Amino acid sequence: MRSSQMLIPTVKEVPADAEIPSHQLMLRAGLIRKVASGTYTYLPLGWRTLKKIIEIVREEMDRAGAQEILVPCLQPRELWQQTGRDADYGETMCRLQDRHGRWNVLGPTAEEVFTFHASHEINSYKQLPINLYQISPKFRDEFRPRFGVLRSREFMMKDAYSFDANPESLHKSYMAMYDAYCRVFKRCGVEYVIVEAETGEMGGSGSHQFTVPCASGEDTTVYTEDGSYAANLEKAAVDPLPKQPADPNIPAPEDVHTPHVGTIEAVCDFLKTKPSEMIKTLIYSVGDKAVAALVRGDHDVNAEKLTQVLGGAHSELADEATIQKVTGAKVGFAGPVGLAGKVSRLIVDHAVAAMAVGVTGANRSDYHTKNVVPGRDFPLDGDNVVVADVRNAVQGDTYQGKPLLFKRGIEVGQVFKLGTKYSRKLGATFLDEHGVEQPCLMGCYGIGINRIMASAIELYHDENGIVWPISIAPFEVLITPVNQDDAAVSEAAERIYTELKAAGIDVLLDDRDLRGGVKFKDADLIGIPVRITVGKKSVVEGNVEIKRRTETESRKTPIQEAARTVVELVESLKGQLRP
Amino acid sequence: MRSSQMLIPTVKEVPADAEIPSHQLMLRAGLIRKVASGTYTYLPLGWRTLKKIIEIVREEMDRAGAQEILVPCLQPRELWQQTGRDADYGETMCRLQDRHGRWNVLGPTAEEVFTFHASHEINSYKQLPINLYQISPKFRDEFRPRFGVLRSREFMMKDAYSFDANPESLHKSYMAMYDAYCRVFKRCGVEYVIVEAETGEMGGSGSHQFTVPCASGEDTTVYTEDGSYAANLEKAAVDPLPKQPADPNIPAPEDVHTPHVGTIEAVCDFLKTKPSEMIKTLIYSVGDKAVAALVRGDHDVNAEKLTQVLGGAHSELADEATIQKVTGAKVGFAGPVGLAGKVSRLIVDHAVAAMAVGVTGANRSDYHTKNVVPGRDFPLDGDNVVVADVRNAVQGDTYQGKPLLFKRGIEVGQVFKLGTKYSRKLGATFLDEHGVEQPCLMGCYGIGINRIMASAIELYHDENGIVWPISIAPFEVLITPVNQDDAAVSEAAERIYTELKAAGIDVLLDDRDLRGGVKFKDADLIGIPVRITVGKKSVVEGNVEIKRRTETESRKTPIQEAARTVVELVESLKGQLRP
Structure with a gap:
């Protein structure tokens, strides 16, 4: 072309x-x-x-x-x-x-x-x-x-x-x-990691996710340094946190007026406490029933783990009216004290069960409750109470005793065993x-x-543009005649172009009537793996210059050998897959 | 496969x-x-x-x-x-x-x-x-x-x-x-005709339509026997019909009570007249305006021609309320007498203008009007009146003096000059x-x-199934081992299968454990162009049978020559395009 x-x-x-x-x-x-x-x-x-x-x-x-x-x-x-x-x-x-x-x-x-x-x-x-x-x-x-x-x-x-x-x-x-x-993924030239994944609402019994590791990815892979464990964040298990020692001197729960504090951070500022010392209470709708999930103020509910606990049922955050009906308070003031009787299930994250005491919403608009002791002030067992792992892993967590590490990536594929759903x-x-x-x-x-x-x-680019793996590059080779109007230059470029096409190479000839500098900038930007530069001076010497997108220095090659050299180079690049 | x-x-x-x-x-x-x-x-x-x-x-x-x-x-x-x-x-x-x-x-x-x-x-x-x-x-x-x-x-x-x-x-x-x-279309092996087409609401100045002639097609091509003219029905022009001699003795229009007659045919029966002696009045909405089009009872309005007359404006048949408002009558009783003042345009087809006298709706529910003379009882000129060709060509019409012929087909492609719309x-x-x-x-x-x-x-089938052109057949060659469980049969079939695959032939091996009769019926149905039958008896003689889907008799060919023979046959079929 x-x-x-x-x-x-x-x-x-x-x-x-x-x-x-x-x-x-x-x-x-x-x-x-x-x-x-x-x-x-x-x-x-x-x-x-x-x-x-x-x-x-x-x-x-x-x-x-x-x-x-x-x-x-x-x-x-x-x-x-x-x-x-x-x-x-x-x-x-x-x-x-x-x-x-x-x-x-x-x-x-x-x-x-x-x-x-x-x-x-x-x-x-x-x-x-x-x-x-x-x-x-x-x-x-x-x-x-x-x-x-x-x-x-x-x-x-x-x-x-x-x-x-x-x-x-x-x-x-x-x-x-x-x-x-x-x-x-190998043939497309992309690095990838395979992790165990949650099957969630897809149903089924097993799943793996293929993720390309890169900083811009929306997906998080959780793994141990020794490689013994890897899963996506939706699936990643965590060891339960150690139970904090019980303190029999903690006074009875006390409601505190907390007007105009909407966020966990604002409540912490106001009450001089830390997110890790708070208990977040989230109300979900599961069909026409309400379910409450408790996680620590510095933790997030993991939707996939919640789905597992709910036996695969679909849940979504309840709307304002439902929250008001269940808690008797406006949104932002739900708390676990007295809640078990008002929801169909109370799901307590392990990390909440491990707390000695916490601050929570008071089920009363503009009020929070201090001195709430799990097990004393709200139940940790009972017919509709379950303590389980329902939160995302975070920095500092371990699994099977080993610290968990986190890496971002892009999910490019997933395989599921669906079973009979x-x-x-x-x-x-x-x-x-x-x-x-x-x-x-x-x-x-x-x-x-x-x-x-x-x-x-995401994997392969530099400040000048894309660096394509050859297997998925729009073209394998780019020919850049620098002085398009010079007869010898354009003749050499056309000759190599014709030879490469005949050899089955996917080749682009930049025959635009533009300055060399503009063409080079575009060449870097579009990232074709192999570039042949045909300049006035080198053509006089009978040479062209060949260079890979990943290289800074080009190699002089006689015009008549250019096509053959490039065909070999393309073949070898195909063998190595990555750019 | x-x-x-x-x-x-x-x-x-x-x-x-x-x-x-x-x-x-x-x-x-x-x-x-x-x-x-x-x-x-x-x-x-x-x-x-x-x-x-x-x-x-x-x-x-x-x-x-x-x-x-x-x-x-x-x-x-x-x-x-x-x-x-x-x-x-x-x-x-x-x-x-x-x-x-x-x-x-x-x-x-x-x-x-x-x-x-x-x-x-x-x-x-x-x-x-x-x-x-x-x-x-x-x-x-x-x-x-x-x-x-x-x-x-x-x-x-x-x-x-x-x-x-x-x-x-x-x-x-x-x-x-x-x-x-x-x-x-040639490479796909289908016959086609190219006709001038109407550009309609696409706008623009020229168009051709590519049509595959076949009885089941929804599109109609109109042409003259000598090939000097061909167009699709939407575009096909007709010569105006000769003006019927005026009869000064026709009495004044007279309304007739015609209850319970909904269709043109029913009105004709009731009034002892013929569709060609009736004037159909159709009310269209063009934006917020109403337009009336008159065609003979045995003719149909051509939407594309109407669009041309309307300068490209989009029109659709008016709803009941609009018809009632414009004509003062329920649907089915619109007529041209007195209508010009009530619509923004009155469009009279040439064939209506050529009538000496006709029967029409009376703009009065359950009434028709007899003795309606075009030009006398409704205008054929005036500011908002236009006489034009707005009907479909029909059997008996001519164009440039030559009889028009009709052929059905499937529109498979169309090219348009759009201009600057x-x-x-x-x-x-x-x-x-x-x-x-x-x-x-x-x-x-x-x-x-x-x-x-x-x-x-549609073009290529018989009572047993499809007869694919080779270029678009799902497979080029089908191998049918008749006695799948016979070692010599299956070995010969596998050998030819492997050889054909190696030769780049698109080949299907019917290795199903089914009776020969069932396999042959399926083979005819799916219509693969070349069939190799591997039977117990012929394999013993060292032969297989080769036959085209279009042939009834097969040719015996030695097993070792089968692949080569079939490769040549496939090549020759590719050259002839059609099955």
Whole structure:
């Protein structure tokens, strides 16, 4: 391709609303353009990279024995109601009514539709195992789309669904995907870590998450230094904190007037205490019931752990009216004293149970309660009371006695053992060897295509621009004639261009009528792995200059050997995968 | 691939709700499955064909110099409001509100988004011409989805948009697409005709439609036997009918009581007249104005011609309340007498103006009027009266004196010169050589990917199943071992399978443990162009049988020559394109 005939609108300025390097560079290098909040167009360079990633994913899915299909984006809402996920997704689901009043959703994933097909097409164990996948746009109505294509309302996702007859077979299907994912990320040239992940509302019994470690990532991996443990923050377990010694001299609870203090910090200032000495009380709605969760003031509730404690039930923070009804106070003043009788369950985090005394909301507007002793002033056991691990791990926590470390990353893939959650609800059953009807055992497997692209940029860039791994670079080689109007220069450039094309190299010729400096800046920005510079002076000597994007110094090479040298260089770069 | 590992759910019975051969066969051969009204999943075989078509389209677009990008399905409604097309599409557009209350549409095409990008990225004539395309799902909320993937709510479309600096350049871009379309349809193996098409609400100055002739098609091509004229029904012009001799003895109009007659036919029965002697009066809403169109009782209004007469304005049939208000009568009794003063325009079709006398509605519920003489009882000229061609051509019509013939077909592609309609409204301008700001001249170019698939099946099938053109067949070759459990049979089949794969042939091995008869029936149904039958008896003789899907007799070929023979056959079939 020739730059003069391509739309590559590079931009010097760092776009104001782009917070992280990949978002900035995708805009600056002309890979994407924003259409509206959370929706992007992939321009020619960006789409070339995305297509390369798609092709790698497709090849590895096919190699793993999965079969590609395509299900519609528009899906009947009833299917999602049958599994309960229409409610679970809440406002994150895009929904629309058609002209006849029927509700559709825009698929954020496709468990329901794939299982629907399995329910019709699979009858016998002889048809199993089967693994079906698609690569298609997915939709999430994010509350706050951000980080460019990392958290967007429309994105490209590979989703696969396996159907098996027994747990051993499911495990085999699961591991085939697990291995295929390793090959995909390796071939795309991105570093990744694999951690145990929580299955949450997906249901199921096991999951691994593939994360690209980088500072801008929204996901946190929790691990021990010796590598004996690694999990994502949603899953990461913590050792219970040691029980603080009981102090029999603590006086009875006392309500204190605390007007105009909304936050934990403000209460601490006002009462001269610390967040770790406070008990936060959060009220959740689970269906039509209210549930309370207690965590320390310096801790956060872990939604996935809470879901586990609730036996997989979907919960959401209660609305103002519910909180008022349960606690008798306005929002911000809920507390555990006397609460157990007013909620269907009182869930006490281990760390709260370990406190000797704490400050909490008073269930009375503008009041807090001091001198609250867990076990004395609110129960730690009883029919509807449970003490459990329901908080996020934090700096200072240990697991199995070892300190936990934290690393941020971008989740690029996840594999799940789903079990029978979907197959039971949607009737995807088969007759086994004995003629007995059984629900299929399912797995589901997702890869964020756009996220691979963004995470590669997060991993590999410098102050001048992107440094693509060759396997997903929009082009493998860039030829930059410095003095385009010099006949010898343009002739040498054209010759090498033609030779490289004939050799099957993905090559871009920057034939724009621009100064060398501008071309070099653009070359650094768009990050093509191998660059051939054709300058007036060196051409006179019969040479061109070859350099990798990662190098500062170029090597002089005779014009007639340039193509062959570059073909070899491209081959060797393909072997090393990373830039 | 091996059949035993693929989901190819063939079905014997003709599905009840599938009206046309392509829909029936796509379901029966396991290419697609319905998810909901107008939405389909492409199963492995169907998706393979669709991918092959996509790849052909992509290659020809790239060859023609177009650049592939991807714009989001979710598009801001404001863009569509700026061009007026949000209103034009009416209920056919899928719209949804996001969690923040902002309206989005699901793109039925993408003129708006492409022009939006052009408005930001194109500044100078030096950047022109440019042609951008995408291959992506499109959405139309069809009132009555039908004919399988031919009229569905979600479909795969290639849409391209060109931006040029002047009309000569636009024409060049247009013709490059026109030629590329010819290559696409030829390579996909489908017959096609090219006709002049109406540009309608797309705006613009020229259009051609690519149609695959077949009885099940929804589109009608109108042509003269000598080939001097061809157009789609929406565009096809007709010669005005000869004026019937005036009869001065026709008495004054007379209202007749016609209760309980709703249709033209019922009125004719009741009044002993013929549809061709009646005048139909249709009331349209154009914005907040009412317009009346008169056509003969045996003619239909042509919406595209009406739009032309209205200067491109969008019109729709008025609702009951408006009709009642304009005519003073309930629906079904509108008539032209006295109507000119009550509508903003009275549009009289040529054929009505040519009538000597007619029967019409009386603008009075349950009454018709006899003895209505055009020109005497309602005006044929005046400020708001226009006589024009606003009806569909029908059997018996001529154009330029030659009889018009009619042929049905499936529209698979259309190219448009759009001019500046979108670029003006969305500010896609450039500075010309003289530094003067000019709107880009645009073209738009669409191909229905799914429609190519369906129309190939409409063209090429027999009573046993599909007969694929080799270029878009899900597989090029099918190997059918008849006695799978015979070692010599399975060994020969596996050997040829391996050899063909090594030769780069797209081959399917039917290794299912089924009777030969079942395999043969499926083979005919899924329509793979070349079939190798490996039978017990012939293998003993050292032979297999090779046959094309179009042939009834097979040829014996030695096992060791089978692969080579088939590779040659595949090559020769690729050369002839059609099956």
